[in-house]
Amino acid sequence: MIRMLLRVLGPRYSRPMQRTLALMTTTAVVEGLSYALLAPVLRALLGGTPERAWPWLAAFGAALAAYAVLRYLSDLSGFRVGTALLRGVYHRLGDHLARLPLGWYGSARVGEVSVLAGPGVLQAMSVIAHLLAPFVSAAVTPLTIVAVILALDWQLGLAALTAVPVVAVIQILTGRSTAAEDEERATRDREATARVVEYLQAQPVLRAGGRTAERFRLLDDALQQVQRASRRSTLSALPGVLGLTLTVQAVFTAVLALGAYQALGGNVGAAELLTILVLAARCADPLLSLADLSGKLRAARGELSRLEAVLSTEPLPQIPGTAQQSGHALDVEAVTFRHDGHTVFDDLSLSVPEGQRLAVVGPSGAGKSTLLQLLARFYDVDAGTVRVGGADVRAIGPEALMAQFAIVFQDVYLFDGTIEDNVRLGRPDATAAEVREAAAAARLDEVVERLPDGWATDVGEGGARLSGGERQRVSIARALLKDAPIVLLDEVTSALDPVNEAAVHAGIERLMAGRTVVMVAHRLRTVRHADRIVFLDAGRIVEEGTHDELLGLGRRYADFWNLSQATTATTGISEPTEGAGGRRRLRSGADAGERGGAAVDAEASA
Template identity: 40%
Template sequence: MTTDTRAPAGPAHAAAEPVAGLAKPGALARLLAPIRAHLVACAILSALSSASGIVPYIAVAEIARVLLDDPDGARRAIWTWVGIGAAGAGLWLVLLVQSSRIGHYADAAILHELRGRIVRHLGALPLGWFRAAGSGQVKRSMTGDLEEMHEVIAHALGQLTGAVTVMTVASAYLFVVDPPMALIVLGVLALMAVFYRISMRSMTTHMNRLIAADQRISAAGIEYADGIQVVKTFGTGGRVLRRFDDAVDEHTQAFAAWVAEVRRSSAASRLFGSELAVLAVVTAAGLAFVDRGTLAVADLVAFLVVAIGLPNSILPAVTAMQGVRKGRMGAANIERLLARAPLPEPAHPRRPDGHGVEFDRVRFSYDGVTHAVDGVSAVCRPGTVTAIVGPSGAGKTTLAGLLPRFYDVSDGAVRIGGADVRSIPSTELLASMSLVFQDVALLRDSVAENIRIGRPGASDAEVREAAVAAHVHDVIERLPSGYDTLLDAGGGSLSGGERQRLTIARAILSGAPIVVLDEATAALDPDSEAAVQDALATLAVGKTVLVIAHRLHTIADADQILVLDDGRLAERGRHDELLAGGGLYARMWAAQEGVLA
């Protein structure tokens, strides 16, 4: 019989549990279908193991009954029960090991398959989805959700099956010994179940409130950590910390409200589910029946040996049921991710004739109602630089994102070399362009490998040439291990400008004929900006270049400037022409020059 002494979950135990009502029924079963046979075998072995595990307790009870009923002639029967108990213990261990082995094997197999499916599916999703969802959803699916499924496969299934088996076998034995006493014992445990259900009836409401508070705490904490320099420099820490304190207060109030509502029912469930309660009831009722002559002392001993351990068999079942709820939640999240529509691949692929870019009456909407880009037309010729500028929210990044198919247009077309980007295979489309963003993405790998991503087959010499062209070679040489220095996702000791030049070296190495720069210098100090601008000038030679710019002086020499306003093309021309026109661009320029002055 199991000796798990964990208490049934009340607020203190369930606070981290996902809300079961949010889970999608059937998702877990569908994802685990490939290992169903293994799970059935695991459940059967677990049931047999648990049944064998209770045999030694029954054997002890029977030895006590034999000694009390026939102390003189009990020797042979005692040794028979000793043998039965020992055999049960041995069989319990063998079956437990086999059940665990099959369960963990099935767990490793299905999680390996699911990770492969998720990774392959992520590779087929539109890039715009990643920018919208961030890394949080991917991380949750690859780690947290799969971990919840692991708990179901490797642990919860065996615990639940074992607990049900122990309860069934033990209850059957107690009914054979004395039905009235067995009913009393089960009545105590039934009261525990009733109060537990009462304590959990409002779990969904309270958990939704707690989850919302947790999210606010996380957001406020990240905001404070990420903006620590600004907070310390400008003294805004009090306001940021107030948001964090408010979120903590909300979490505390939510938790206190739950505790206040369920404290009595939770305490009652713990009381009736304790060994002490069963011991007290069995002893009191048993002695009363013994005094009345309806229960033998030997039978009372059997209840004291077997019934007392039943609460410890129920508690793993409670834990397992919570694990199944979380597993269903994780499976539903994974299934929703796998159900996301991949980027459509062309049925009849076309090859671009050149690398000129054309936006032809392009419209795009995120919500199907409001157009983030509305009727924009422009031609970007090879060897030229096209700058896209405009107020915040004008649609600059959205327009540029339609070129690599972060999103597909709602209307109109985006073409490269006369071919609609939707008719170009996605791998070929992305290989034709280098994308440099304000947010630098580095891998946990060496400096050389971070650059070599641009062209995986490049030699060390070619990697160094790209670094020299990006004005970052000298920086790399000063690192502890040079090009072999390992970086983390944040770039280690590299500054923002140095990390940016590293990604530019990656883009130079790729040799792609189209370059898209999304505010690549917006967050840099003047010295870093100058170095990055030099690197970008090298990258742009002979390419079709699209630049999303916030600092207008960085694109004053562009061949054409597209000025967007509320998703529409408000102006088009060169820097001098737009200044002379006195429109939106001229006002933006005057505003920035006034600030700089």
């Protein structure tokens, strides 16, 4: 447990912990040794010269005072170091998470890390402030007392010593028997938390479909699983608690009986016997507290192991040396990439000259979004090379690499803050005029004008107080403000209503102007003006060319195009309009359009 804690803290933060541990151990030893002075005190008081007890009483008082000071200092050090290390661990965890590949952050992973970074770290670090001192005292003080008893009477000392291996075996067996149950309980807790969040987020769709009762049964089942897991965890720890209690009581009774026998036989004096009985009673209390401490330590150990697993995750390696870039062209050379045991790409090659637009189309699951993630190095390829400006992305520092990309995804995440705060994430040092210019280019100014608080509007966690179209405009404004030379677009208009789509298209056109662009879209009319189009299927390029060339081939792309046109004709959705008329349409139908976008986003997320 302590070794794991030191590993989690790391070399930088483990030294204060080691000093605190040494101080707590010294305190426990001094406490045990101070009881040894009871023997000469009682010997003098029960003998014929009670006045000789004063020096020993003074020594005993000095020892207790020293113990009190050490205990105060060790407890104070535990709280101070625990608070400092809590901050240090948060910094270490944050720094490590910032260096992990972005592809590591799946939906389940984000929830796990958010729980770990909240109550998980607090519970793990509470060991230092609240559990470490009692645990050291419960382990070291009895051992010191047993050594004192051995010095007073070796037979009684051996009798007390028999408790040590028995208690150690009970603790080890209890830890092993409860490990699986504790892990299952933690898993059930996470699943129940996810069900609660799911139930709350899905309320609009569930109520619209009349499925509220069914969803409640799923949540109820998850909570019942938590209850069963908690019961099994408690029952699995019960034999250890009973075994520890019986062992301590049995050994104490044996010492008491053996001491009485020794006293009746004249082999041990009354003062020594009373001292040994006091020491045995004092030894029993911390041993009995081990049962309660062990349960708390096991819970903290579970959080520590999960924290250690995250901290031991290796970040993406970087090729040593300085990368020499020339321009902002993109090249994918003979790339093979596997994810979750599935081969996504096998010997894939393509290039995007600087300043040109490449559109990637194809069926779902073809690897389109994965291609964008490899370009931005969310993952490392298994074979081949991804180059930016002629340099291997593995030889470019993470910050330098990401500075060259402006990425707009379909699922936009906004931080809990104002609209202006979220736009400024693209370039925090931008002036107010630059922020307003980017907002105007993204048509975000229209949204800001009709909101009561304007730029100071709080978007809520994840941007929940804005519709899908409004969130997309914030994302585009953020990308425009960043002014990166390479733009990656992933299905940015697939879930928008026509009004928002027109506004987003206008912002996207401004964003793509003069930049190297790779775009993924299901609505093929958004890619018809690309310099080149590749049709991706099962991780391979099956067609490549311009829009007119691919239509002339009459193959896969042409089929997709014809299907897209047929869907447009059926739904009555026309091409987005530009110009003053388009802007008048946006203004007159803004509220209805945004409400429609919000409804679509709510159903899509559910």
